[in-house]
Amino acid sequence: MGKKVLMKGNEAVAEAAILAGCRHYFAYPITPQSELIEYMAKKMPLVDGTFLQAESEVAAINMVLGAAACGVRVMTSSSSPGISLKQEGISYIAASRLPAVIVNVTRGGPGLGNIAPMQCDYFQATRGGGHGDYYTPVLSPSTVQEFADMAPLAFEIAEKYLTPVMILGDGMLGQMMEPVEFPDSYAPQKDPSEWALGARRTPDDRHIINSLYIDPYVLQEKTETLFEVYEEIKKNEIRFETYNMDADAKYLIVAHGTAARVAKSAVDALKEEGVELALIRPITLWPYPYDAVAEAAKGKEKVITIELSMGQMVEDVKLAVCGECPVEFIGKAGGVVFTPEEIVSLIREKIS
Numbered sequence: 001m002g003k004k005v006l007m008k009g010n011e012a013v014a015e016a017a018i019l020a021g022c023r024h025y026f027a028y029p030i031t032p033q034s035e036l037i038e039y040m041a042k043k044m045p046l047v048d049g050t051f052l053q054a055e056s057e058v059a060a061i062n063m064v065l066g067a068a069a070c071g072v073r074v075m076t077s078s079s080s081p082g083i084s085l086k087q088e089g090i091s092y093i094a095a096s097r098l099p100a101v102i103v104n105v106t107r108g109g110p111g112l113g114n115i116a117p118m119q120c121d122y123f124q125a126t127r128g129g130g131h132g133d134y135y136t137p138v139l140s141p142s143t144v145q146e147f148a149d150m151a152p153l154a155f156e157i158a159e160k161y162l163t164p165v166m167i168l169g170d171g172m173l174g175q176m177m178e179p180v181e182f183p184d185s186y187a188p189q190k191d192p193s194e195w196a197l198g199a200r201r202t203p204d205d206r207h208i209i210n211s212l213y214i215d216p217y218v219l220q221e222k223t224e225t226l227f228e229v230y231e232e233i234k235k236n237e238i239r240f241e242t243y244n245m246d247a248d249a250k251y252l253i254v255a256h257g258t259a260a261r262v263a264k265s266a267v268d269a270l271k272e273e274g275v276e277l278a279l280i281r282p283i284t285l286w287p288y289p290y291d292a293v294a295e296a297a298k299g300k301e302k303v304i305t306i307e308l309s310m311g312q313m314v315e316d317v318k319l320a321v322c323g324e325c326p327v328e329f330i331g332k333a334g335g336v337v338f339t340p341e342e343i344v345s346l347i348r349e350k351i352s
Contacts, residue, residue, distance in 0.1 A: 004181045009141075009173040010035035012148040012180045013103055014043070017075050020152035020186040022101070023049035024074040026063035028056055030082045031115040032171035033105035037077065057082045061089030061102075068098035069209045071196025073155055073189055077103035079171075080121050081112060083129075090164055091130030095211035095226070097195070099158035101151065102136075102166045105174035108335035116335020117171035117258060122312035125168050126286040133223050135230055137165045137237060138285040140256040144178035152186040157237060159190040161229050168285060170308070172258050172337055230287075239283035240292045243267060249278040251351055252297050254317050255306040256282045258337060263306050265340035266347055277347070285313070293320035304328045304350050308337065 007015065014036050017025075025040045037053070044051035050067075054060035060076050067074040078086060083104045093100055106121045108114040125138045137157055141147040147169055154165040193199040197207055213219035241260075244267050255263040260281040267277045280296045282289050293316075297303050303321055305314040305328070314329045321327050328350045332338055338346075 002182045002184055004179045006177050007144065007180050008035055008175060008177050009144040009147045009169060010105065010175070011039045012144050013151050013167065013169070014039040016148035016151035016182060017101065017155075018043055018047055018049070019182055020073070020155055021189050022073045022075045022151075022155070023047065024067040024072050025049070025076065026052050026054050026060040026067070026074070027076050027078060028054050028060050028082060030079045032107055032117070032174050033077050033079050033103070035174070036103065036105070057085035058089065061086035061093075064100050065089055065093050065096065065098065068093060068100045069096070069197050071192030071199065075101040075103065075151075077105065079105050079107045080109050083121065083124065087124075087130035090136065091128070091132050091134060092211045093164045094134040094136060095132065095222070096209050097162040097226070098164070098209065099155070099162055100164045101154040101158060102164055104166055104168050106168065106170040108333070114335050115171060117173070117308065117337060118333065118335050119170060119257060119259060119308040120310075120312070120333070121168065122285065122307070122309060125166050126288070134226060135286055137163060137233060137287070139165065139167050140283055140285050141167065141169055141173060142257050142261045142281065144173065144176060145180050147173050148180050148182065155189070156187055159192075161233055162195065163229065163233075168257070170258050171335070234287040237284060238287050238289045238292070240289040241281040241283060242296065243279040243281065244271065244276070245278045245280075245296065249276040250301045251277050252300045252303045253277055253279040253306060253347070254282070254293060254303060254313070255279070256285060256313065259306045259308050262338045262340060262343055266343040269340060269344050270347065275351070282313070288316045288320075290316070290320040293317060294322065294324075297321045297324060300325050302326050302328060302351060304330060304347060306330045306338070306343065308332055
């Protein structure tokens, strides 16, 4: 590993993307991810990369599509309402089978909301988000180090399956500063010559990238192929973390991202009181670790889902638990992050 440095999450994910070989970045400013676009504006020229502040989010995501079609590592970033505007383009990228990385530093919602951290874009991120039958792999960091580590990972997944990949952070992870270490090297880009534009093998063997199929039978075949890829992603790319699972715990906490790191503090605090809680943190929100959550919930008296929203991931938790035990929900909206003391108090209410 290289030298340890103190960085904001927004800057760390940008630096990691550059170190991983991202040389094309297109975006439009929006808080709370402004430091990311500012970092790219400053650093991309130093590595002979392309930085362009587009005239809108819609323009930015379509620039991503064009660059991805040419076989280069490309990234964009935004925050909740900006990601909403990008969804049409993300659907095109998914249908065109192109690799790209999208960072969402989620803010409070719905509507314009505020610039404080929430996890209210869960449904938008994990259900495809845009029009049509498609999914996007979604990674959920809980520390600045993970935020950085997920940039090269997202590129690797994107290139392995030819799909856009989203990193779903939030305003707290984007703004907070923590020590970060960057490896001396990352995995190189996979050879794009088998699919990228401009890499024709013979004059008559051109690569054509498209998401428009008028013939319904052709579109059906293309969509079925897309879903075969999703099945491979489900087999190979599910990630999660467990915490205090060896204990004889009666209760299971499920939380991701910022909510999970606060929930860990509650697990430790309640353990000192003699209350054993197990915790599972989904790292991939799509594909969701249904089997792991189901296994962790076995024998528990109750499962408690904690989110910075009014309740979205809790639906996936209920699908995983499948009625084996009650599933309770603790949520918070408006962009105010739980304190450890508050979580402890709310958990006590749920298990009393």
